[in-house]
Amino acid sequence: STPTEQLKIVIVGHVDHGKSTFVGRLFHDTGSLPEGKLEQLQKIAERRGVPFEWANLMDALQSERDQNITIDTAQIWFQTKKRQYVIIDAPGHKEFLKNMITGAANAEAALLLIDANEGIQEQSRRHGYLLNLLGIRQIAVLVNKMDLQGYSQERFNQIEKDYRAFLKTIGVEPKLFIPIAAKHGDNIASKSANMTWWQGATVLEALDQFKVSDLPDNQPLRFPIQDVYRFDDRRILAGRIEAGSVKVGDKLLFSPSNKVSTVKTIERWNAPVSESANAGESIGITLTEQIFVERGAVAALETAPPYELNRFKARLFWLGRQPFKQGKIYKLKLATQEADCEIESIEKIIDASTLETISREGEKPYVGRHEVAELTIRTKRAVAFDKHIEIVPTGRFVIVDGFEVSGGGIVAEDNYPKRTSD
Ligand code: GDP
Secondary structure: OOOOOEEEEEEEEOOOOOHHHHHHHHHHHOOOOOOOHHHHHHHHHHHHOOOOOHHHHHHHHHHHHHHOOOOOOOOEEEEOOOOEEEEOOOOOOOOHHHHHHHHHHHOOEEEEEEEOOOOOOHHHHHHHHHHHHOOOOOEEEEEEOHHHHOOOHHHHHHHHHHHHHHHHHOOOOOOEEEEOEOOOOEOOOEOOOOOOOOOOOOHHHHHHHOOOOOOOOOOOOEEEEEEEEEEOOEEEEEEEOOEOEEEOOOEEEEEOOOEEEEEEEEEOOOOOOOOEEEOOOEEEEEEOOOOOOOOOOEEEEOOOOOEEEEEEEEEEEEOOOOOEEOOOOEEEEEOOEEEEEEEEEEEEEEEOOOOOEEEEOOOOOEEOOOEEEEEEEEEEEEEEEOOOOOOOOOOEEEEEEOOEEEEEEEEOOOOOOOEOOO
């Protein structure tokens, strides 16, 4: 039988550290490849007199999917006995970092690959920093190509020690490190005979240990409205519960309009009606009083609303080709809200891979590509948000420059008043 539980993961790592090879092997070892596909590509390689590459297999599958326009090509699937896995970002995408900022925002776990031969690279550090910025807390680091290091336990321990030390400085604690050789399948679906010193989990075991959706139900309710549907005289407010839970009879406050109404019904698309819903669920609600609510509004319990202000402190990662400049207007997207915004002040600019300070307050009026900044952002109208450390989904945002997502960040801690008065 097919498991119905689903976990979204993102796989990151420096180019050539083995992401495609790893995904190919993972598909093969979980029996997720189309019948005969592997043999077909092995034959082609043989005929051409070139070695078979797992990465080519993934390229072939990807291009078949690209021709099948109807499905989302960024989503590749495999499954274990326990659940289905959706890979949010497939290897090989050109604008990889950008996809991470936009797509990985709803990944629930990450696998980060490091080449045992090359060791920790600038991108390995940048990716660690990004995962943290995006609030992905379930991380396993895969030390790949162990075969090129004679399956050395010392080499593995050294990489783990060095990378853990770096990650600690940014507050990231990976669940575990696993030594693998993607090319040969070591420690992916079964324990490696080449690394008998390894007593820990295989990659599949580690994946199955991750929790589906790290969203605690006992947080304050955050229900950003995605769409408003009208059926006759009924209005259904649709969206995904990003934190907390909601039940019929709850009194909701909608930001930024500050209107209040009571939940009359909770609707689901393919499931029976019920009296309550939890974080991670996509639902619709109807209200007892017909108040005007638009896409972008955030519903919360009246007793525990988000902040609603037009300035906040942030830590931001910039990817845009053009720098993020003081004095220019950009679009901010936070949950389902959109608002014009600009930089009010830049407190500090940090190099994302070394984490060294590049510039202090007032020294540089823009944030360059691949730089991280601590800054204050001002929005044209009040937006509803939370501190990232308290509620992740409403504590992060992206910045759009023109039509491009050019940066992403989190709402930093500060002494915010609950509501704005200016
Ligand atoms: P990506 O750019 O991260 O997707 O990396 P690829 O999957 O394309 O791999 C880059 C190269 O490393 C390819 O030539 C692979 O065959 C090789 N490679 C990947 N995994 C292993 C491994 O476990 N052992 C060895 N020896 N080579 C590997």
